[in-house]
Amino acid sequence: MKLVCSQSDLNTHLSLTSRAVPSRPTHPILANVLLQADAANSQVSLTAFDLSLGIRTTFNAEVLQGGTITLPAKLLNDIVSRLPEGEITLDDETLETEDQSVGEGLTLTLTPKSGRYEVRAMGAEEFPELPVTENDKAIHLPASALIEGLGGSLFATSADETKQVLTGVHLTVKQDTLEFAATDGHRLAVVETTNENLNDDEELDSVQVTLPNKALRELERMLAHSSKEDEPVAMYFDEGQVVFEWQNQRLTSRTLEGQYPAYRQLIPNGFERELTLDRKQLISALERIAVLADQKNNIAKLSIDSESQEITLSVETQEIGSGMESMSAQIKGDDIDIAFNIKYLMEGLKALPSAEIQMQLNNNLAPVIFSPVGGVKMTYLAMPVQLRN
Numbered sequence: 030m031k032l033v034c035s036q037s038d039l040n041t042h043l044s045l046t047s048r049a050v051p052s053r054p055t056h057p058i059l060a061n062v063l064l065q066a067d068a069a070n071s072q073v074s075l076t077a078f079d080l081s082l083g084i085r086t087t088f089n090a091e092v093l094q095g096g097t098i099t100l101p102a103k104l105l106n107d108i109v110s111r112l113p114e115g116e117i118t119l120d121d122e123t124l125e126t127e128d129q130s131v132g133e134g135l136t137l138t139l140t141p142k143s144g145r146y147e148v149r150a151m152g153a154e155e156f157p158e159l160p161v162t163e164n165d166k167a168i169h170l171p172a173s174a175l176i177e178g179l180g181g182s183l184f185a186t187s188a189d190e191t192k193q194v195l196t197g198v199h200l201t202v203k204q205d206t207l208e209f210a211a212t213d214g215h216r217l218a219v220v221e222t223t224n225e226n227l228n229d230d231e232e233l234d235s236v237q238v239t240l241p242n243k244a245l246r247e248l249e250r251m252l253a254h255s256s257k258e259d260e261p262v263a264m265y266f267d268e269g270q271v272v273f274e275w276q277n278q279r280l281t282s283r284t285l286e287g288q289y290p291a292y293r294q295l296i297p298n299g300f301e302r303e304l305t306l307d308r309k310q311l312i313s314a315l316e317r318i319a320v321l322a323d324q325k326n327n328i329a330k331l332s333i334d335s336e337s338q339e340i341t342l343s344v345e346t347q348e349i350g351s352g353m354e355s356m357s358a359q360i361k362g363d364d365i366d367i368a369f370n371i372k373y374l375m376e377g378l379k380a381l382p383s384a385e386i387q388m389q390l391n392n393n394l395a396p397v398i399f400s401p402v403g404g405v406k407m408t409y410l411a412m413p414v415q416l417r418n
Contacts, residue, residue, distance in 0.1 A: 030096025030121045032066045032073060034088070036141065039117060040109050042075050042086045043102075045254065048247050049077035049084040050102040058155045061099035064119075065153075068095035072277070076159065077102060082244045083159040084251070087277030096121060097153040100137055105148060112141045121150065160270050160281050167263035168202055168236065172252050172275065174222040175262060177382075178209035179249040181220035181407050184376050186242040187213035194287035198245055202236040202264075210292050211242075216373050217292055217410040218380065238266055239289050244282035251278055295410060297396060300389040302362030304333065304340070305402065308378060308386045314354035315375050318344045321352045322371045328414055329371045335360045344371075367393040368416045377409040 046062055054060040063076040071092050076085040098121055109117070118140040135150040179198070187195035192214070201208040202224065209220045252262070255278055265272040266284075273280045315329065321344040322329050332341040340358050345351040367390065378386065383401030390397040393416065399409040 030066050030098060031093040031119070032090050033093070033116055033118050034073060034090035036109065036112050036114050036117050038088045038090070039073075040112075041254070042073075042088050043106050043109055045086050045247075045251055046075040046077045046084050047102045047106050048250075049079055049082045051079035055080070056155075058099060058151060059157075060101060060103070061151060061156065062102040062105065063097070063099050063153055063156045065097045066090070066092045066095050066119075068092040074277075076156075078157055078159055078281075080157070081241070081283050082247065083279075083281035084247060085159060085279040086251070086255075098135060098137060099151045099153050099156050100148055108139065108146055108148070112139075113143055115142045117141045159279065160272070162265040162267040162270050162272055164265060164267040167265055167274075168233065169261040170202070170207060170264055171223075171225055172260050172262050174207050174224060176249060176252050177405060178207055178220045178222050179245055181380050181382070181405065182209040182211040182218045183242055183245055183249065184380055185211040185213060185216055185218035185409075189213070194239055194285050194289055197239040197241045197285040199237065199239045199289040199292075202233070204233050210289070212290060212292055215370070215412055216377060217295060217408075218377065219292065219296075219408045219410075221406040236266060237289075238271060239285040239287070240271060240282055241285055244280065248273055248280050251280060295396060296398065296408060297389075297391060300362075300398070301391045302333065302360070302365065302389070304361075304388040305359040306340070306386055306388060307356070308381060308384060310356050311386075312375060312378050314342050314356055315371060315378070318342050318352040318354055319371050319375070321346060321350060324349045327371050328368050329374070330366060330368045330416065332366045333358075333360060333362075333364055335362060335364055365390075365393055366416060367397070367413045369397075369411055369413055373411050377411055381407060381409060 051059055065074040071089055072087050073090045074085055074087045120138045137148050137150045139146040182198050195213055199210040205224050207222045207224045211218050255276060262273055262275040269284055271282055271284055318329055324346055330343045338357055338360050339355055341355045343353045377399055381401045383404045385402040387400050387402055393413055396410050396412055401407055
């Protein structure tokens, strides 16, 4: 095998692929990245697979001789990322054909303009194949809708592995809409985007699947790097497995088993109080008083004053001190004091994609809804915490 590629291409695609390399591989081959050089198409593919998440990325290169080999992912990444920009020659003279990927003592030589590196390699025969779905009918989703939906939901997934199904995003695909939902039991984010890439003459039954946040973070990262906004992403889905494909990229993931909560039932039908606020101003005020909130229990009080059309954020810790920030708001409804976990509040507000936001609530213990004014249809639900005098 012999090929010439740019340092930036190899580095970028290695970085993307290496995120599917397990930190503690159950088999030595899984610590490697599979490199396939295709002389006929002048393309190089890199694949990594931790037996749950699989990533394959492909880029153009000058392939002088095709071949297949696996290389230690971390070492290769560390070397390539430090090489100067420019062309790199990858050469494995012991591999003469694509089928000849077996043998002890394999070595790949990397030759940048400034030096020469040799990396011990392994044959590709033990590297596991990326999963495929039995269902070969693709659902086409707009890349822009996926990026939008994941950006507004991933942050709300649970980090608690004992609540498996809550560590993922629940995706509902309908004929003309995509809905993304994530909850960790304390807050809920729901994003509804339009699905414009399905053929009008193709009837689609509603599809629901819950996917791990790790896989979706990688999908979001890969799409942001490689996709065009109007480009469709093909999703193949069957029991236990999902595959996303676009351009020359591929991501496979297991699905999460279990019944996802009926999250729509958590959203109140009506509200006694409604506020319109400047989102950036509110985030800035929260960031300032968070300095004090972080010292104790991360709780901030929000006081609504309808007469002065103003809200006041406050934190009080007897041992350290107190802080207070006020800002104007458009307020409908009676005065009330309510408290939140400041981390949950800020993460939700940062994900809302508009200059102004709406805050709707009933009482100081009922769910509070934050939503953007205009733009993306997003709902962020945060549970208040009980105020103790």
